[in-house]
Amino acid sequence: MNERDSEKIESILQENGYEKADIKEADIVIVNSCAVREKSEKKIFSEIGRIRNLNKKAKFISMGCVAQIFPQKLSKISDVVLGTASIYEFKNFFNKDFKGIFVSKEMTESDYIFGHLKSPTAYIDIIYGCDNFCTYCVVPYTRLREVSRSYNSIIQEIKNAVEIGAKEVILLGQNVNSYNFDGVNFIGLLEMVNKIAGVKRIRFVTSHPKDFSEDLAKTILDLDKVCEHLHLPLQSGSDRILKLMRRKYNFKEFAQKIEYFRKYNPKGSITSDIIVGFPRETKEDFKQTLMALEEIQFDEIYSFKYSNRPFAKAALMPDQISEEEKKERLSIVQDLQSKISEQINKRYLGSIQEVLIESKAKAFNQVQARTRTNKIVNIDNSKLNLNEGNLVFAKITKLNKHSFNGEICTN
């Protein structure tokens, strides 16, 4: 969502005749910020200091999640502070002095259609905010209450993105499954997007396990453009910890949702998020997380050490886990997941996958592509002429640590 917010700002600047410049010579410097973990929040303050030293003349804009929750603090080191719900305000800056705090307590102009930069993949906000208040999470304070965008503005924005080359759309929200506008739910919205000419693939992120249904699992199968990849954050394998986190499901219920997905999408992939070292997480609780990883067999997980976040209830809980213990648990989780991922990914070797060319790869003469199941495939382009946005079939030839190598199938 932060990436999309940055893109919105960049498109407004482009519309007003601005171009990207070297940071030392820029007239305006904008720093977008993330508050989801303590480390990223702290970094923003040191980063602003560092950049201001490089360019003392530029107008300085701080935006994003840290701006939303700490506007006063950021205003001491920025000319403008722009909250997550006030991006629309940025359109009006060009007639004014760049000065002030623009932080709304509710989403302004949720239906406004911002521009997109040319890319094969377009991020499309469908729902803003979150009403779940998981006890470790700052997002309900940084992104505020849930607001679904009108389907008309979503569809128009997708059409605009397709017109400038988007082939794939990623529908964004903290909890996309809660989408509800004028009687249209998330499944209804997927059906509408599936009909848009020029859209070749549809992805969505993030689903909350409590709202993921068998109907949605079947819709992924039924709608040809919806990719067979589900990101479903588990967070912990222990029911006791899930309750303390206020996740509103237990492990058995979570496993049931996974079964729904696999019943209709047996070749699909599933990724998840895991937090280790939540307050009061015992060794037994942690063991249950490891057992959950073994049982579910996620393709990949994004794993984090718990950190106290402002306003979040868990920061006040007793029995906080030491940094050392959290670090050790994280490394155990990551080691286990690496083995599971490797086993799952080996099954891809020799298979033929539909891939979307996204960009140049790091290696010379290679392009980076993505399967419908969200796996990265690097393809040698030295004798081919593959371009961003091409949708082709590739044979998977080699397994790397976090990606594959592939060869284009010519017949």
Ligand code: SF4
């Ligand atoms: S569902 Fe929970 S973890 Fe996700 S954004 Fe909302 S409060 Fe945070």
